[in-house]
Amino acid sequence: MSHIVVTGGAGFIGSHCCVELLQAGAQVTVLDNFCNSKPEALHHIAKITGICPALAQLDLCDESAVSSFFAANSVDAVIHFAGLKAVGESCRIPLTYYHNNLTGTLHLLRAMAENGCKTIVFSSSATVYGMHNTAPFTEDMPTSATNPYGWTKQMIEQILMDTAAADPDWAIVALRYFNPIGAHPSGLIGENPNGIPNNLVPYVARVAEGTLERLSIYGDDYDTPDGTGVRDYIHVVDLAKGHLCALEYAKTHHGFEAINLGTGNGASVLEVLHAYEQACGKSLPYVIAPRHAGDIATSFADPQKAKSLLHWQAESDLLTMCKDSWNFTLQQHP
Numbered sequence: 001m002s003h004i005v006v007t008g009g010a011g012f013i014g015s016h017c018c019v020e021l022l023q024a025g026a027q028v029t030v031l032d033n034f035c036n037s038k039p040e041a042l043h044h045i046a047k048i049t050g051i052c053p054a055l056a057q058l059d060l061c062d063e064s065a066v067s068s069f070f071a072a073n074s075v076d077a078v079i080h081f082a083g084l085k086a087v088g089e090s091c092r093i094p095l096t097y098y099h100n101n102l103t104g105t106l107h108l109l110r111a112m113a114e115n116g117c118k119t120i121v122f123s124s125s126a127t128v129y130g131m132h133n134t135a136p137f138t139e140d141m142p143t144s145a146t147n148p149y150g151w152t153k154q155m156i157e158q159i160l161m162d163t164a165a166a167d168p169d170w171a172i173v174a175l176r177y178f179n180p181i182g183a184h185p186s187g188l189i190g191e192n193p194n195g196i197p198n199n200l201v202p203y204v205a206r207v208a209e210g211t212l213e214r215l216s217i218y219g220d221d222y223d224t225p226d227g228t229g230v231r232d233y234i235h236v237v238d239l240a241k242g243h244l245c246a247l248e249y250a251k252t253h254h255g256f257e258a259i260n261l262g263t264g265n266g267a268s269v270l271e272v273l274h275a276y277e278q279a280c281g282k283s284l285p286y287v288i289a290p291r292h293a294g295d296i297a298t299s300f301a302d303p304q305k306a307k308s309l310l311h312w313q314a315e316s317d318l319l320t321m322c323k324d325s326w327n328f329t330l331q332q333h334p
């Protein structure tokens with residue numbers, strides 16, 4: 001049985017990945033400092049799978065803790081989700097973002113290398129496609145960033161590429177996620193951000209449950225079919241499954257590979273809102289607001305590389321994603 005360490009395994013995507021790993025028979029250790037999650041996530045994973053993952057509660061920025069962990073444990077591969085992810089916050093406190101995301105990753109890679117564990121799957125983002133490419137985005141397009149969060153993803157990809165180039169024993173897959181939404185069908189794990197959500201679907205969920213009054217749609221004058229922004233929404237369970245395929249791929253392919261995880265389909269803000277209305281059975285109020293600085297009109301993946309290298313493709317449609325989000329939201333207030 002392989003031993004997989006999941007950094008950030010208590011978070012939104014990491015917890016879904018732990019479920020898939022445990023259900024596939026892996027031994028899982030979650031490495032998390034709970035700066036954006038709660039230990040209860042592990043209980044929920046245990047409820048779904050019947051197995052509680054092991055926990056190493058530590059901060060990746062604590063070099064000696066990370067190094068002691070890898071010295072004391074035999075680890076086959078790491079899936080590295082841990083990081084700070086709020087774009088707006090990253091502009092306000094860039095040094096915190098660079099420190100947490102970059103220093104944490106450097107400590108992790110060094111501890112792995114020192115202990116002979118050289119397989120890692122990294123959470124990158126479609127944000128690396130920047131403002132100047134035209135969708136569908138393919139992995140060979142030039143990458144860039146428009147905010148400190150995006151730069152951390154771009155820089156970590158570079159660090160991983162250089163690491164793989166210097167030592168052919170490394171097997172590294174950077175997965176570029178498009179827009180993960182939805183929740184586990186059990187309704188036990190999902191995305192429940194503190195405060196007012198930044199992202200579309202968590203915001204719409206709050207409007208549907210009545211804790212926020214209405215959605216502000218950031219711009220209806222984009223060059224898109226209905227004028228609102230288009231994104232490639234992907235069910236978080238589909239996304240989690242993609243990580244298992246990436247681990248499988250890394251067993252037989254060394255070097256560095258960046259791979260999109262998206263559906264290949266774009267949906268507009270209005271389409272998402274209408275799908276959510278169908279899922280929750282109510283009409284949801286909205287207003288049109290000004291465009292959000294830094295937003296692009298259209299983002300969606302070319303999912304071909306994931307299909308051919310990982311033998312993976314997304315399965316859920318938008319309505320299923322919204323239904324699972326709503327099911328999770330209802331279970332937050334039993």
Ligand code: NAD
Nearest residue numbers: 008011012013033034035036037059060082083085123125
């Ligand atoms: P999340 O905030 O729910 O999960 C991140 C987890 O990492 C949290 O449990 C947090 O406590 C932990 N963490 C953060 N810094 C840490 C540190 N220094 N040491 C130990 N643990 C630490 O976020 P998520 O949505 O699950 O995202 C997971 C990863 O995927 C992130 O790297 C994120 O940037 C990336 N990503 C997310 C999205 C998205 O829309 N959710 C899109 C593209 C990429």
Ligand code: UFG
Nearest residue numbers: 125126127198199200201203216217218229230231269295
């Ligand atoms: N939107 C609204 N109103 C809101 C929130 C969002 O109209 O209250 C719109 C946005 O303008 C965009 C779409 O809904 O057109 C999706 O917005 P999200 O914030 O959910 O997602 P983004 O694509 O803007 O951002 C996501 C991640 C970022 C990542 C980026 C690029 O949240 O971390 O994808 O990969 F950098």
